[in-house]
Amino acid sequence: AVLRCLGTAQRTVLAIYTSKLLGLGLLASASGCLLGYLGQAGIVVILGDLLGGTLPPPSWQPVAFGLAVGLVTLAAFALPPVVRLRQVPPLRVLRRDLGAPPLSALGLYGLGAVALAGLMLWISRDAVLTGWLLLGTAGTLLVLGGAAWLLVRMLRPLRQRVGVSLRFGLAGIARRPTDSVVQVLAFGLGLMALLLLSVVRNDLLDIWQQRVPPEAPNHFLINIQPRQVEEVSRWFADQGIDGVTLHPMSRARLARINDYPAAEWPRLNESGQGWVNHGLNLSWATRLQVDNRVVAGRWWGEAEQSQLLISVEQRMAENLGIGVGDELVFRVAEQPVTVRVANIRAVDWDNFRVNFFLVTTPAALEQLPATYVTSVFLPAERKPLLADLIRAFPSITVFDVEAILSQVRAVIGQVVQAVEFVFLFTLAAGVMVLYAALQSSIEERLQEGAMLRALGARRAQLR
Secondary structure: HHHHHOOOOOOOOHHHHHOOOOOHHHHHHHHHHHHHHHHHHHHHHHHHHHHHOOOOOOOOHHHHHHHHHHHHHHHHHHHHHHHHHHHHHHHHOOOOOOOOOOOOHHHHHHHHHHHHHHHHHHHOOOHHHHHHHHHHHHHHHHHHHHEEEEEEEHHHHHHHOOHHHHHHHHHEEEEEEEHHHHHHHHHHHHEEEHHHHHHHHHHHHHHHHHHHHOOOOOEEEEOOOOOHHHHHHHHHHHHOOOOOOOEEEEEEEEEEEOOOEEEHOOOHHHHHHHHOOEEEEEEEOOOOOOEEOOOOOOOOOOHOOOOOEEEEEHHHHHHHHHOOOEEEEEEEOOOEEEEEEEEEEEEEEOOOOOOOOOEEOHHHHOOOOOOEEEEOOEEEEEEHHHHHHHHHHOOEEEEHHHHHHHHHHHHHHHHHHHHHHHHHHHHHHHHHHHHHHHHHHHHHHHHHHHHHHOOOOHHHHHH
């Protein structure tokens, strides 16, 4: 209003405050980029030997991205009130009740929501994922905002039951319910992210371990040659270890799906492309394993075992975009093998038994090169038997699953620490939003404080 009284044009007022906003945005975004650079150094310290070397220095692309995110977010929420300054009348200098037309909440937060949605889409490059994220965010804010509003409402009856200092503090919260709800949301979301991460970190590993049967196989044996099958089975029987089943396994590559080269199959998704680009393990069987369940088609009977049929695991079938009746061509030891999909199976992978994504009838693979694989459970006191096994069959390779799981747990622990380190930035953002919300009402609080001091309130009571 003073600038307008001095004859400043509307566009000049707008340019002055827009330039201030731009300078603030550049300073804050540059500070964020610097924190990100330091954050990478912190992650390197946490992950340590997991990285197996030093990370390359960051490029300028993340800096440009960070500046863009900061400036877009600031402009979306702060630019509308700045634009309104053009409409402040000069008479505002003398009459403080005059001002620019109020900006609707829909106009302010609607623009901010659109900007954030655009940023999410830019980051994820997935419209469906962005849509679900926006819906989840809106639902979370609605539920948490309602809970915060109820908490603020519940404070009102307490004001009559507490001392003077606490009564004025509760009155300040209840008198500005909207600001109070925003402050609770800002700080609560940051805490929720950290708490959720800590809960998920513990629960995921614990639930997975609970689903593994107590006597699940803890050792896998591979590279068993066909001529050794009977000898290995007899060796385990002599040791009193029953239920050891050896499964044939052949390496293959998927060459064609129906009339298409496998890599050009139109219903192939990104995960399916990975299956096509890498080698696959094929096995053959006469009976369906007890931990498998047919979800489409049917398992082959005795009369059909001479036909060229294949069973595909459910998740793999979805990624490859195939179903019952489709024709697949594999190359096994450079020999083409053409099979028809007879059924789709659901597999229980959590029991640690030997299972395969692809299982054929005996007629498809029985005459082709193969090795055998099996899994076995050995309690700690019987593990020395493995040394005797390897001395008897030097070509067999033994994998100790427990040792692998211990290594996996160590890796997960390091990764979780790194993620928690990143989430500290979320908590810091929540604290800064809380501070900004408090600053937005600082003039009103100062006036209240002055009135309370005039009425005899002590400094300790004000604090």
